[in-house]
Amino acid sequence: MMFDIKWIRNNQKKFDAAMERRGIGPVAANLANLDDIRRNAKTKAQEIQTERNALSKEIGAIKLRGEDPSNILSKVEASKEAQVMAESELAEAEKDLENYMAKLPNAPLDDVPSGIGEADNVEIRRVGELPCFDFDVKDHVQIGEALGMMNFEIAAKLSGARFVLLTDQLAFLERALANFMIDHNVEKYDYTEVNPPALVNDETLFGTGQLPKFGDDLFRTEGGYWLIPTAEVPLTNMVSGSVINEDLLPRRYTAMTWCFRSEAGAAGKDTRGMIRQHQFTKVEMVSITLPNESPGELERMTKSAENILFQLGLPFRTVTLCAGDMGASAQKTYDIEVWLPGQNQYREISSCSDCGEYQARRMNARYCTKDGNIKGHVHTLNGSGLAVGRTLVAILENYQQSDGSVLIPTVLRPYMGGMETIKRR
RNA sequence: GGAGAGAUGGCAGAGUGGUUGAAUGCACUGGUCUUGAAAACCAGCAUACCUGCAAGGGUAUCGGGGGUUCGAAUCCCCCUCUCUCCGCCA
Numbered sequence: 001m002m003f004d005i006k007w008i009r010n011n012q013k014k015f016d017a018a019m020e021r022r023g024i025g026p027v028a029a030n031l032a033n034l035d036d037i038r039r040n041a042k043t044k045a046q047e048i049q050t051e052r053n054a055l056s057k058e059i060g061a062i063k064l065r066g067e068d069p070s071n072i073l074s075k076v077e078a079s080k081e082a083q084v085m086a087e088s089e090l091a092e093a094e095k096d097l098e099n100y101m102a103k104l105p106n107a108p109l110d111d112v113p114s115g116i117g118e119a120d121n122v123e124i125r126r127v128g129e130l131p132c133f134d135f136d137v138k139d140h141v142q143i144g145e146a147l148g149m150m151n152f153e154i155a156a157k158l159s160g161a162r163f164v165l166l167t168d169q170l171a172f173l174e175r176a177l178a179n180f181m182i183d184h185n186v187e188k189y190d191y192t193e194v195n196p197p198a199l200v201n202d203e204t205l206f207g208t209g210q211l212p213k214f215g216d217d218l219f220r221t222e223g224g225y226w227l228i229p230t231a232e233v234p235l236t237n238m239v240s241g242s243v244i245n246e247d248l249l250p251r252r253y254t255a256m257t258w259c260f261r262s263e264a265g266a267a268g269k270d271t272r273g274m275i276r277q278h279q280f281t282k283v284e285m286v287s288i289t290l291p292n293e294s295p296g297e298l299e300r301m302t303k304s305a306e307n308i309l310f311q312l313g314l315p316f317r318t319v320t321l322c323a324g325d326m327g328a329s330a331q332k333t334y335d336i337e338v339w340l341p342g343q344n345q346y347r348e349i350s351s352c353s354d355c356g357e358y359q360a361r362r363m364n365a366r367y368c369t370k371d372g373n374i375k376g377h378v379h380t381l382n383g384s385g386l387a388v389g390r391t392l393v394a395i396l397e398n399y400q401q402s403d404g405s406v407l408i409p410t411v412l413r414p415y416m417g418g419m420e421t422i423k424r425r
Numbered sequence: 426g427g428a429g430a431g432a433u434g435g436c437a438g439a440g441u442g443g444u445u446g447a448a449u450g451c452a453c454u455g456g457u458c459u460u461g462a463a464a465a466c467c468a469g470c471a472u473a474c475c476u477g478c479a480a481g482g483g484u485a486u487c488g489g490g491g492g493u494u495c496g497a498a499u500c501c502c503c504c505u506c507u508c509u510c511c512g513c514c515a
Contacts (some may be wrong), residue, residue, distance in 0.1 A: 046484045053484090056496040060443035069495080075494055076495045371454085372435085374472085 002101040002361050005035050007215070018107035021323035023112055027104065032381040038093035045086040051185035052079055057063035099217050102206075105328035106358040109295075110344060112332050114320030121335070124323070126314030127306065135402040139342025141273040145172060146404050148425050150274075161271075162263060162278045167421045173408070174281060176415035177395075178256045178388050181308055189304040191254035191285055196234035199225035199259055204237045206388040207363035209355075216264045218297055219278075227260035231284035232382035240363035243374055249367060250289040250297060252386065256281065274389050276349065281388035287381040288418050290367065291357065295332075298354040302334045305350040310376055313410045314394050315339040317346055331356040331365040334383075338390065341395040349390045350385030 008015045012028035019027055048067040055076050060320060062069040087332055113122045113136065144150025149170035155163035185191040187322055205211040228234060231288040234252045244251070257281045263269075270276035285304065289297045302318065309316045330353035337346035360366070360377035368374045399407040405423035408416060 039475070042484085046475060049485090050483060052495080057444065059495055063443075073495060080495090 001360075002098070003031075003104065004361075005031065005101075008032065010034060013106070018360060019104065019111075021108050022105050022326075023324050024105070027100075027308070028408040031097070031100060031284060032091065034097040035406055038090070038097050041086065041093045043296040045083070045090045048079055048083045048086055049213075052076065055079075061419045076128060079152050082111060082407075086195045104247050106331045106356060106415065107328075108323040108326065109332045109354070112326070113320060113322045114324075117322070117323035118325055120322035121325055123207070123317055123319045124313075124334075126315070126317040127310060128192060128314050128339070129306075130142070131341060131398050133341065133400075133402075138400060139273065139307040139340075139399075140396040141405070142342075143400050143406065144274075147422060159278075163278065164277060164389075166392075168425075169416075170421075171213050172416060173395070173412075173422065174388055174392050174414055176282060177391050178283055179389070180412055180415050181385055181391075182254060182256055182312070185254040185283065185285055185304060186310055188307070189252070189285075190341045191298070192229075192254040194235060194238075194253045195283075196228075196238075196257065198228050198260075200228055200233055200237070201225065204233060204240070207237045207240050208359050209327075209362060213328070217262055219262055229261045230382075230384075231257040232283060232286060235284060235286035236288075236359055239365045239378065242365060244367045244378060246306070246367050246369055246375070247288060249378065250287050250293060252288075253286045256283045256388070258282075265357070272334075274393050275355060277389065280390075283385050284387060285352075285381075285383045285385045288350040289379045289381065291376060291379050292355045294356060294373050295382060297379075297381055298332060298334070299351060301381055301383045302336070302352045304353060305336055305383055306386070308386055309336065309338060309349070311411045312391070312395065314391075314398055314409075316349070327351075327353060329355045329358050330355065331358065336386075338394045340394060340397050341400075342393075347386075347390065349394065350386045355380045355382070355383060355394040 008028055009032045012032060015031075017027040019025075023157075034047055050353060053069055055072055059069045059072055059076075062072070074133075115121070137145075141150065141152075144166075144407040146150075149166060149168045149171065150323045151167065152163075157167040158165070186193050199221065201224070202211060205215075205218070210229065218229055221227070221381065234257075235255055238253065239251070260279050263276060263278060266276060286300055287294075287297050287301060306318065308363045316336055316338045317339065319335050321330075321335055326333045333351060335348050336350040336352070338349040340347050356379050357377040359380045363380050365380070366376060367378050368375055395409065396406055399409065401407060401421070403423075405421045407421055408419055413420060
């Protein structure tokens, strides 16, 4: 069950209040009603089945004695019709309830600010000083193209709009960034590196909440696979359907993957440059925790992402998303926004979310005590650490020099064979 | 892609139409015995859901879905996955 229907039945006002914060009208009464129908149908179907089972057993016994069971057989015949009816009623009721619940978003935590959009998000900290330039600031497209290492025309020829082709030192930089991030997550924050499938099935996308509602944002193969929009999908679903011993929690996974997004609703947005692409590289973090540990884990995960920016010397700010701006699966989200001199604004580079038990319920991922007693659903969290393409953009723009070259952040140099600057050659 | 074999409780492994939710062994838990332990013996040991204040009662589940039957782990069909062989391939 995607939500705790018993809890909803008994706490209808609370549930509706939570949904209202996400801009969704009252649903609890509907849910309770659908559940009533479902339970009644179930009870009825079970009663009929009980009778049938008893009769069938009796027939077995009678036949064993070598007697004629035909009078009972006729009784069975009568109950058959009733059973078919009851069962189809039940199936319909269950489907109705599931379909209804599958489309509801997660309930925001109490400390999530109210609001309907970006403007209502709350900044909680700013780190790093904005760079000053004594020359005309260029954006990453100008810088990259001038270096001759960022090409949108060839990418458009090969694929179409919203693709980019990096060459030479920029291709190298992207690879170095990913390595740096993975190492950071593994060595400093105890994440386990994973190299997951990038094509997944329907069930997996349902588990993390992309399906059934947001299939339009994804690419799908003719064979019915989906290209992952983020490594959150495979990493989180690693524990689907399993019962994890509480001693083994928390579990932390990190992966570098390509991410594929159709950007269906983004026509006209960020059309210039690498900010919004159909394909981009991202290093992702996923944590699986005990229920009471997810809020602390969210802070930890966010710190991990922030620390990468800090080490790269990129200025950023962190905001708490308001209830209306969060993704459907999240119960609390921090966005980290990096400063982009070329746009003269902060832009999202990481999003860290505590999904509570929302995804765990969809995936049926639970935990148990040492002696195997199943206690409940785990909590799941995911966060970018970081979006590699956007990090590359941020480095180009923040570390640009007057001569068109780009300084490489110190921590990255070991990952680039000691190279200190990227310049045209 | 072709041919074959398989999927049963934590594990191993019986079971081909009628008290089979499922033998047996191992593991695990409790007990007896013992100074203690081992061994031996006895008992217990799945999950989900419905119903009930509770005790309890009930339903479903032997990879998944559908079918045959009064009755299916057992028969039929479809699918998934695993293994072996062949082909192809990074």
